[in-house]
Amino acid sequence: MRNIVFVTGNPHKVKEAREILSPLGIAVEQNNCGYPELQEDELPPIAAFGVGWAANKLEQEVMVDDSGLFIEALNGFPGPYSAYVFDTLGNNRILKLMDGETERRAIFKCVIGYCRPGEKARVFAGEVAGEIANGSRGSAGFGYDPIFEVNGVTFGEMGEDEKNRLSHRYRALVKFAEWLKQGH
Numbered sequence: 786m787r788n789i790v791f792v793t794g795n796p797h798k799v800k801e802a803r804e805i806l807s808p809l810g811i812a813v814e815q816n817n818c819g820y821p822e823l824q825e826d827e828l829p830p831i832a833a834f835g836v837g838w839a840a841n842k843l844e845q846e847v848m849v850d851d852s853g854l855f856i857e858a859l860n861g862f863p864g865p866y867s868a869y870v871f872d873t874l875g876n877n878r879i880l881k882l883m884d885g886e887t888e889r890r891a892i893f894k895c896v897i898g899y900c901r902p903g904e905k906a907r908v909f910a911g912e913v914a915g916e917i918a919n920g921s922r923g924s925a926g927f928g929y930d931p932i933f934e935v936n937g938v939t940f941g942e943m944g945e946d947e948k949n950r951l952s953h954r955y956r957a958l959v960k961f962a963e964w965l966k967q968g969h
């Protein structure tokens with residue numbers, strides 16, 4: 786097993802990462818020391834800066850996860866501001882913004898950043914296309930899970946296994962694991 790430190794304060798992300806990575810031979814250890822989050826329009830530079838900062842601070846190889854929900858009808862909002870918007874507005878206010886809107890497509894994106902001290906950060910992106918549900922459904926998962934649906938089923942209604950087989954996080958983590966397997 787290869788051991789990787791995951792710098793995040795979010796235990797749900799850690800749980801999902803463990804379920805996805807452990808069958809691939811990677812053990813995940815959480816560290817919630819935090820890191821500065823740049824304000825950028827896209828996720829990759831936010832993850833790259835944060836992971837580089839954390840690798841140098843902890844003096845070891847680390848990974849981070851920066852995710853965001855990009856809603857088509859809202860021109861990609863909340864995108865990179867997803868954490869702030871979730872904390873200030875929450876799912877019900879997002880649903881209100883989408884009231885009467887027939888264009889409900891949205892993309893959930895995840896960028897995994899990885900870095901060793903003194904080296905250049907790498908990023909691995911994954912995304913899943915879905916729709917904003919008409920209401921909040923299901924109590925599994927976290928964050929936007931009850932309002933983001935894929936093929937009519939919200940992440941909140943899916944079992945962990947089902948979400949972890951198709952999620953933005955799964956797609957990014959698999960790319961990361963494949964790259965590590967190549968001997969990096």
Ligand code: IMP
Binds near residue numbers: 795854868926
């Ligand atoms: P961040 O990556 O921690 O900045 O997450 C952005 C926001 O999206 C936070 O409010 C998270 O709770 C939420 N989020 C991240 N990943 C997921 C997910 O897989 N499902 C639902 N919400 C998520």
